[in-house]
Amino acid sequence: MIHERLDSTRSTKVLAAALMVAATALSGCGAVSFGGSGSSASDPVAAPLATPPAASSSPSQAEPTTEAPSPSGTDVAATPTKVPTTSAPKPKPAPPSTTKPAPMTPSPTTPKPTPKPTPKPQPTAGDTIQVGDSGAYVRTVQERLSALGYWNGTPDGQFGMLTSQAVMALQKAAGLGRDGVLGPSTRQALQAGIRPQSRIGGSGIEIDKARQLLLVVRGGRVTTILNTSTGSGEHYTSEGQQYVALTPAGTFSTFRAVDHLDKGPLGDLWRPRYFNGGIAVHGAGSIPGYPASHGCARVSNPAMDMIWATNLMPIGSQVVVY
Structure with missing residues (x-):
């Protein structure tokens, strides 16, 4: 009777080992545990081996499996996890251009001609003359003043400060108003040769x-x-x-x-x-x-x-x- 129990136990262990070898060959991920950590006379009979999933005809569609420890410490087949598909990186935006745009060239415009100032007419004999006047008549007056002794520098046809000083001296000598302008009365005194x-x-x-x-x-x-x-x-x-x-x-x-x-x-x-x-x-x-x-x-x-x-x-x- 004892021999029969031993033979039965030994047969059970042999069967369990055979099942383990078969499970290892079918899983592709290593040994699969069906119970406790060790083998003993009290080990239960192994559960039937699960039917392996059908192989996919396309390698690219196969989903790999991973094993993770269970909370109870017993190794079990982990739930298959999809591998995230890596998307292509988005292209980086091109850096802003540092090239300055060419300045806009204004359309050429024809400049308006600057109007020339109207020249002041030169005085003639008998005209009233003063600072700023010029011409042949001014030079004649200057030469006449110099001949009488009224110093006005070198006669040059330009009625300037020196000519005005000489005219004023003539006006003083003649007892006239003293403004340095050669008007009618001063011109008469010049023609008369007053000195x-x-x-x-x-x-x-x-x-x-x-x-x-x-x-x-x-x-x-x-x-x-x-x-x-x-x-x-x-x-x-x-x-x-x-x-x-x-x-x-x-x-x-x-x-x-x-x-x-x-x-x-x-x-x-x-x-x-x-x-x-x-x-x-x-x-x-x-x-x-x-x-x-x-x-x-x-x-x-x-x-x-x-x-x-x-x-x-x-x-x-x-x-x-x-």
Whole structure:
């Protein structure tokens, strides 16, 4: 009886081993466990082997299987899992272009011609002339002024500041309005040859305060006539002292000459020639038709340059103010 049980148990084990070998050959994934971890006399009979799935005729459609441990620790066939299909990567967008578009060229347009200013007509004999005029008639007037002794530089047909100063000196000599414009009355005085005469005679400089004229006299004859501006007669303060802007009358002599811009407490003097203390004949930028200085006799800067160039006021020369 005991032998029969042993034979029965041995037969059962042989059958279980055979089934295991068959399952291994059919699964394709390794041994399949049907129960506990080991073999014993109490091992139950193995369950029938599951029918393997039919093989697919297309290799690309086969779904692989994986094995995963069960929660109870017993190895069982895992549920087949689909392998995710790898999709092709999306193409990256092209980087923005760094090339700047060519600038738009405006269509060429024909520029409008700039209108030429209408030239001012040149004055003719008998016309009123003033600063800014030019032409043959202006040159004729300049030459006539020079012949009478009214210094206006070299005649060039351009009515500028020097011509205006000469016309103003003529107007003073003739007792006319002092605006530097050659109108009808001034033109008549020019044609009449009006010019001042020396009061003292001899040689030197005469300063006529009443007519505001500076005369260069040689041998009792007036050779050069300049527009001047002397002391205004106004009160002013200098270095805390009160003064009156006067050009004292009298006979003096040139005692000092400064051949550059002389800066003084009352203003700048261009190349002054002193004849009475701080009073001098000097150049200035403004020589109006009336007394306007602190006491000096102003003439234009070009006129002062001419005095230096021709040595009309040498040291020791006489200066008469009346």
